[in-house]
Amino acid sequence: MKEKFLGVDVSSYSYEELKQHILNDIEKKKQSFIVAINPEKILQAQKDAGLLMLLNKATYQIPDGVGVLLASKLYGGDISRRVTGIDMVMTLCEQAAALDKSVFLYGAKPGIADKAKDSLVEKFPGLKVAGVLDGYEKDQDYIIDTINEAKPDILFVALGSPKQEHWIVDNMDKLDVRIFQGVGGSFDVISG
Ligand code: UDP
Numbered sequence: 754m755k756e757k758f759l760g761v762d763v764s765s766y767s768y769e770e771l772k773q774h775i776l777n778d779i780e781k782k783k784q785s786f787i788v789a790i791n792p793e794k795i796l797q798a799q800k801d802a803g804l805l806m807l808l809n810k811a812t813y814q815i816p817d818g819v820g821v822l823l824a825s826k827l828y829g830g831d832i833s834r835r836v837t838g839i840d841m842v843m844t845l846c847e848q849a850a851a852l853d854k855s856v857f858l859y860g861a862k863p864g865i866a867d868k869a870k871d872s873l874v875e876k877f878p879g880l881k882v883a884g885v886l887d888g889y890e891k892d893q894d895y896i897i898d899t900i901n902e903a904k905p906d907i908l909f910v911a912l913g914s915p916k917q918e919h920w921i922v923d924n925m926d927k928l929d930v931r932i933f934q935g936v937g938g939s940f941d942v943i944s945g
Contacts, residue, residue, distance in 0.1 A: 755814070756830045760805055761795045763814045763821055765831045771813060772844060778812070779854060779906050779931045786811045786921055787934040789838040791818030794914065807918050815841055838936045839943070845907050845932070846877050855881035857903055857930070859896070860888035860911025861940040868944035888912045897927050907932040911940045 754770075755762040764771060778785045788811040798805040808814060815836040816822060825832035849856050856873075858866040866885035874880050884903035888911060890896055900908060908930045910917040917935035925933060 754831075756825055756828070756832060758790075758821065758824050759795050759799060760809075761790060761798050761814070762809050762811075763790050763816050763825070763832060765825070766813075768834055768836060768844075771815070771836070772848065775813070775845070775932060776848060776852070779852075782931060784925055784930070785813060785932055786925065787813045787815060787841060787932065788918055789817035789836075789841070789935070789937070790814045790821060792820035792824075793818075795821075797915075801915075804915050804918075807915065807922055810922060811918070838934070839939050841934060842909060842936055842939050842943070843876075845934070846873050846880055849907060850877040850880040853881070854906040855883040855904070856907045856909065857883045857900055857905035858885045858909050858911070858940060859900065860886075860909070860917065860936070861938075861944075863887040863889065865940050865944050866911070869940040872943050872945065893924075897924060901927075901929050904929055906930070907934070909934050909936045909939070911936045911938065913937060 754765045756765050798808055816832050817837045822832055858870055870882045870885050883905040910921055914937055921933045
């Protein structure tokens with residue numbers, strides 16, 4: 754279920770429905786890709802056809818930004834709750850801890866993903882963090898191998914937008930991972 758704003762798809766699932774779809778994808782071993790959509794990205798995509806295609810390629814475009822909610826209301830749509838990238842990270846970590854699934858944190862400056870890991874494990878006891886990798890590692894083969902060896906169910910990618918979306922689309926096929934989420938500066942926020 755999607756609504757379109759200036760050509761950009763945004764998921765109109767309720768938060769509960771979205772969560773259920775993502776958990777089903779993990780169970781069915783289906784790969785999905787989550788991207789947060791805000792008005793800035795919609796405007797950027799007007800000038801960048803490649804970015805527009807990339808955003809619409811995602812499985813779930815979460816409505817991150819009140820501007821998206823207002824536009825939906827204006828056009829008689831159903832999107833009524835803002836879901837930020839961090840909300841989604843927290844929900845997925847909570848579910849992962851409850852369902853014995855693992856997460857991997859890739860991105861941000863050296864040391865940040867490690868601190869974010871500590872903070873997430875403290876908040877969600879029992880959360881399995883299969884690995885962390887900073888976002889300035891240059892060796893792509895090493896990055897792919899490290900993630901594949903860790904075999905996470907969920908991979909959070911914090912390289913900033915649209916770099917992280919390009920990276921996800923370019924590498925999904927090579928990775929033994931179910932859920933990919935581009936999370937921007939989330940690790941910086943979570944690490945405190
Ligand atoms: N980053 C990275 N590698 C890069 C470029 C950026 O790991 O090559 C990280 C950066 O350290 C920061 C995040 O990506 O943690 C970008 O955060 P920002 O808030 O700028 O992203 P946005 O949410 O605006 O897309």
